[in-house]
Amino acid sequence: MKITIENLQLRYGKFTAIDNMNLEIGDHESVVLLGKSGCGKTSTMRCIAGLEEPTAGRITIGDTVVFDAEAGINIPPHRRNVGMVFQSYAVWPHMTVFENVAYSLKVQGLGKAETANRVHEALELVGLEDFASRGASLLSGGQMQRVALARSLVMRPDVLLLDEPLSNLDARLRDRLRIELREIQLQLGLTTVYVTHDQQEAFALADRIALMQNGVIVQMNSPSAMYLEPASAQIAHFLGVSNVHPVTAGASGTYTVTDTDLTLASAGLEPVGAGELHACFRSEDIRLSSTGAPGANSWRGTVRVSSFQGSTIRYAVEVASGMPDLDILAPLSAAERFQPGDSVWVTMDAGAVQILPQDAPLIQERAGVAA
Ligand SMILES: Nc1ncnc2c1ncn2[C@@H]1O[C@H](COP(=O)(O)OP(=O)(O)O)[C@@H](O)[C@H]1O
Ligand SMILES: [Mg+2]
Known part of the structure; x- marks a missing residue:
């Protein structure tokens, strides 16, 4: 589903974290926000998800205006149908893998059989089909991130937001998961916004890269064009x-x-x-x-x-x-x-x-x- 960000501004007190951002992310597209730590990547994500209230601008997901400062529209996060995966392993250690992934469906009141079907489908996507009954505390870091991803995917989000999901993993695993993530994104045709400070990761995952500096997008291009023709x-x-x-x-x-x-x-x-x-x-x-x-x-x-x-x-x-x-x-x-x-x-x-x-x-x- 298409995401349109218009004239977005986010201030923390006097500090401007996002400065008049305009960005259009196409349906099924994978856009990577790439930039140094502190340039405003997470802030941008949080605005899309509804976890942060921008000081100005408008955000549209599909045909729905989810935020508009002037019109006073601000749809809460749980009604935006946006999935998020963070850097930290946000899994519940006292639950099994199945329970972790099923949790939100249960909250929604989905029936048992339908829940089981959807959980297994999500676990299969992330390669954890044999781990359903395992306690989450017994998983490796990479497996925990797979659970976190499955938990987002099971909700069939219109948009998936990933904020440095691989940065706590060791290099080899990161390389592998990066490829798997790209495969899943392409397979499901998911519109994704992926945040990273690592250019290799951005090159591997993006249809287009939005390069950020100091709260501003300074260049937007395909990975190869970005590599061959940096703007500065x-x-x-x-x-x-x-x-x-x-x-x-x-x-x-x-x-x-x-x-x-x-x-x-x-x-x-x-x-x-x-x-x-x-x-x-x-x-x-x-x-x-x-x-x-x-x-x-x-x-x-x-x-x-x-x-x-x-x-x-x-x-x-x-x-x-x-x-x-x-x-x-x-x-x-x-x-x-x-x-x-x-x-x-x-x-x-x-x-x-x-x-x-x-x-x-x-x-x-x-x-x-x-x-
Ligand atoms: N809650 C907050 N209050 C004040 N400043 C913040 C807050 N969150 C982030 N910032 C500042 O906004 C800037 C952008 O932060 P962030 O979006 O987290 O950057 P990135 O994800 O690119 O590392 C940073 O300078 C950060 O210190
Ligand atoms: Mg960040």
């Missing part, structure tokens, strides 16, 4: 681009790294937005060689650190005094390997270099790369 140097850095350096624009699409004589060429889009320009390039897009010639995107450097990471080797290379070392990721299969102290040439394609403003202009959708 800050966003690029947040999304794992490890080489971000201030530059000064020179003649016809060339740039100089500030306070150095290193020159850059970029085949990216013309930068738009406010603030100092930065060159952003990914560690895996830089090549190292023992031979080379000076020029744009071809610099001389000295290896300072070389660390073996399995399928890759990570190098820290100094290219100019006073400039942070470049972060370079070379495949283990690269023709040459280098040691600290080695003199090297660093090169990259113009297509790998993005020139971006420090701050994002408030563009909700950037044209360009499609999913």
Whole structure:
């Protein structure tokens, strides 16, 4: 079911946690709210669920206006048909898995047979069909989150809200549950809003990512477009681009790294937005060689650190005094390997270099790369 958020504002006293947010989530769509801790993700969720009363704006779920500050509409949480799963394991330890999942149906007064059917259906979806009679206190963290998810799904919500549901789990389990969650979301065609600060999780689960900073959505895109075309140097850095350096624009699409004589060429889009320009390039897009010639995107450097990471080797290379070392990721299969102290040439394609403003202009959708 479609969710429309218009001009949403939420203040805690004088502090503005959500600032004039506009967001439309399509029917069956999975939107991930991604951003650093404190940027307003949970607050947004709580407004959709009805657990928080916004100071301004309107929220519509399907055809129902569930909140409208001006019209004085505020439908309580239990009448919004919204399911929620939180970071903490919200299961009742003294009940069995079955009882946990059946609880809300019982409150609704659903018959025994129908309840059993729906509980088993939900447990099957989350892979806990063999655990119905187990005491909830005997479950692992991952299983508890499955119970929490089943408890939401059994209510057949129009909308599912998930707030960092995997962040208390260990990395391997997180990876697996992430894929299972995506499968369930697609299988049921559920409209979901998923909150996380982890970009890998966002990439894996989203149809579209809404990237938040300081209570504002600064970029909204498909995962691949977000990865390929971050709107600002800050966003690029947040999304794992490890080489971000201030530059000064020179003649016809060339740039100089500030306070150095290193020159850059970029085949990216013309930068738009406010603030100092930065060159952003990914560690895996830089090549190292023992031979080379000076020029744009071809610099001389000295290896300072070389660390073996399995399928890759990570190098820290100094290219100019006073400039942070470049972060370079070379495949283990690269023709040459280098040691600290080695003199090297660093090169990259113009297509790998993005020139971006420090701050994002408030563009909700950037044209360009499609999913
Ligand atoms: N009940 C509250 N009272 C005052 N400030 C709050 C309250 N809840 C959250 N905040 C503040 O609002 C901001 C956004 O919080 P939150 O939505 O929880 O962020 P996130 O989920 O992105 O980490 C934070 O700066 C937080 O400290
Ligand atoms: Mg939060």
